[in-house]
Amino acid sequence: MTTIDAPRSPYTAPAPAKRRRVNWEKWGWLYMRLSGVVLVVLIFGHLFVNLFLGTGVRAIDFAFVAGKWASPFWQVWDVLMLWLALIHGGNGMRTVINDYAHGRLRPVLLGLVAAAVVVLVVLGTLVLTTFDPCPAGAPANLVPDFCSAISK
Numbered sequence: 170m171t172t173i174d175a176p177r178s179p180y181t182a183p184a185p186a187k188r189r190r191v192n193w194e195k196w197g198w199l200y201m202r203l204s205g206v207v208l209v210v211l212i213f214g215h216l217f218v219n220l221f222l223g224t225g226v227r228a229i230d231f232a233f234v235a236g237k238w239a240s241p242f243w244q245v246w247d248v249l250m251l252w253l254a255l256i257h258g259g260n261g262m263r264t265v266i267n268d269y270a271h272g273r274l275r276p277v278l279l280g281l282v283a284a285a286v287v288v289l290v291v292l293g294t295l296v297l298t299t300f301d302p303c304p305a306g307a308p309a310n311l312v313p314d315f316c317s318a319i320s321k
């Protein structure tokens with residue numbers, strides 16, 4: 170049976186059969202803004218704690234870093250800063266390369282940036298998650314105080 174639309178009802182064209190694809194450019198654009206907001210907190214928090222609190226920049230040595238990374242809070246903070254900043258910087262460089270590089274140079278530069286991001290993310294994450302704050306045989310004055318408690 171054929172149904173006839175009521176008079177003056179709007180015409181709706183049949184939807185074209187098209188595949189819905191992920192709009193990566195949109196998600197990349199959004200990622201730059203959202204990671205930027207989180208990075209402001211992470212980077213300025215990092216600078217404030219490392220360079221301003223206590224005796225400031227003079228406090229930074231192996232023991233200072235080892236002491237910080239003994240805490241899961243700072244491990245998560247630094248891993249987040251590493252991942253968000255490197256992906257942000259890599260995606261930003263992708264935009265710059267797409268704007269200025271032409272021909273065969275473009276895929277070469279994009280590949281180099283992607284490789285640098287992957288290598289630095291993997292290396293940085295490994296350092297952060299496998300770091301030994303009390304290396305065997307290290308002089309006691311160069312390692313955090315809690316190392317002497319562990320070795321006793």
Ligand code: HEM
Pocket residue numbers: 201202204205206208209212254255257258259260261262264265
């Ligand atoms: C304080 C934290 C940061 C904020 C708020 C921030 C914010 C932003 C925003 C909103 C954009 C997009 C600009 C546009 O599309 O026109 C951008 C682009 C970019 N960001 Fe960041 N960013 C921060 C940290 C960083 C860091 C740590 C790096 C390096 C690792 C970096 C590297 C880049 C690059 C290379 C671009 C592309 C520049 C361009 O399109 O001309 N940013 N940033």
